[in-house]
Amino acid sequence: MVALFLRLESSMPKPMTRAAIAEFYAILSKGKPAPETELVYTDPYTLLVAVTLSAQATDIGVNKATARLFPVANTPAQIVALGEEKLGEYIRTIGLWRNKAKNVIKLSQMLLDEYDGEVPDSREALEKLPGVGRKTANVVCNVAFKQPTIAVDTHIFRVGNRTGLAIGKDVLAVEKRLEKVTPSEYMMDAHHWLILHGRYICKAIGDPVCWRCPVAHLCNYTKKTPEGGFPKKKAKKATKKVAKKSQRKSQKKTTKKMAHKPPLKTTNKAGS
Ligand code: SF4
Numbered sequence: 001m002v003a004l005f006l007r008l009e010s011s012m013p014k015p016m017t018r019a020a021i022a023e024f025y026a027i028l029s030k031g032k033p034a035p036e037t038e039l040v041y042t043d044p045y046t047l048l049v050a051v052t053l054s055a056q057a058t059d060i061g062v063n064k065a066t067a068r069l070f071p072v073a074n075t076p077a078q079i080v081a082l083g084e085e086k087l088g089e090y091i092r093t094i095g096l097w098r099n100k101a102k103n104v105i106k107l108s109q110m111l112l113d114e115y116d117g118e119v120p121d122s123r124e125a126l127e128k129l130p131g132v133g134r135k136t137a138n139v140v141c142n143v144a145f146k147q148p149t150i151a152v153d154t155h156i157f158r159v160g161n162r163t164g165l166a167i168g169k170d171v172l173a174v175e176k177r178l179e180k181v182t183p184s185e186y187m188m189d190a191h192h193w194l195i196l197h198g199r200y201i202c203k204a205i206g207d208p209v210c211w212r213c214p215v216a217h218l219c220n221y222t223k224k225t226p227e228g229g230f231p232k233k234k235a236k237k238a239t240k241k242v243a244k245k246s247q248r249k250s251q252k253k254t255t256k257k258m259a260h261k262p263p264l265k266t267t268n269k270a271g272s
Contacts (some may be wrong), residue, residue, distance in 0.1 A: 013164035020218040025186040028193040035192035039116035044119035044144035051136045057094045065091045076117045103131025121145040148187035150178045155198025164220035241250035
């Protein structure tokens with residue numbers, strides 16, 4: 001994951017210093033002293049359902065679906081009673097809805113069978129529920145149970161690697177790194193600040209709005225976007241350059257491989 005990210009983003013940034021990290025969080029926290037999830041929920045169960053539905057979907061899309069679903073069914077028993085087909089009708093505007101409907105029914109049944117309809121408050125227990133991975137479990141632990149967990153999604157992965165805040169080859173490595181470098185006073189809300197920063201400022205490739213970024217002076221990204229963005233022609237050229245470079249690289253590799261291949265044996269039919 002990180003290799004692809006860095007190939008597209010050019011080079012690996014320098015890791016941020018501890019002092020820079022503390023200032024980074026101080027600035028983000030000043031901008032939003034009490035950050036909250038953008039998902040709409042009323043209790044741990046509705047949060048769990050909303051987060052499960054949000055994989056590869058936008059919070060806005062999930063909120064639209066749950067605004068119709070939750071007034072009809074918002075407890076494990078009610079969702080199980082609703083059934084997979086009816087549940088599907090409420091969430092079919094969300095990507096992967098068939099699978100998600102299956103998982104929400106199964107996890108609700110498991111909550112009824114094993115936890116008396118309550119949502120457990122440990123990551124390990126949450127991860128055993130159908131359709132619940134580490135990221136979802138971390139969000140629920142953090143938001144519903146106020147535990148200092150950091151759920152690394154695509155935004156946090158990008159911000160960590162791009163800025164030098166937490167460099168890691170996959171989401172788990174970035175999570176572990178963040179746990180290590182984030183000052184304790186910022187741990188509880190770190191995940192929200194980083195997601196919001198990634199979602200609205202340090203956006204995906206080609207789009208970070210570095211010229212109005214409050215932490216630009218601390219960030220080690222080498223290709224900061226100038227005010228107003230890169231001129232379109234240049235951006236196109238840059239993309240072409242990257243594509244050509246990787247094409248040349250793969251051609252070189254193929255030529256090298258061919259050079260190391262032993263010559264084909266030829267059989268002499270005459271036997272001489
Ligand atoms: S300066 Fe640019 S790359 Fe660095 S954190 Fe801000 S938006 Fe992201």
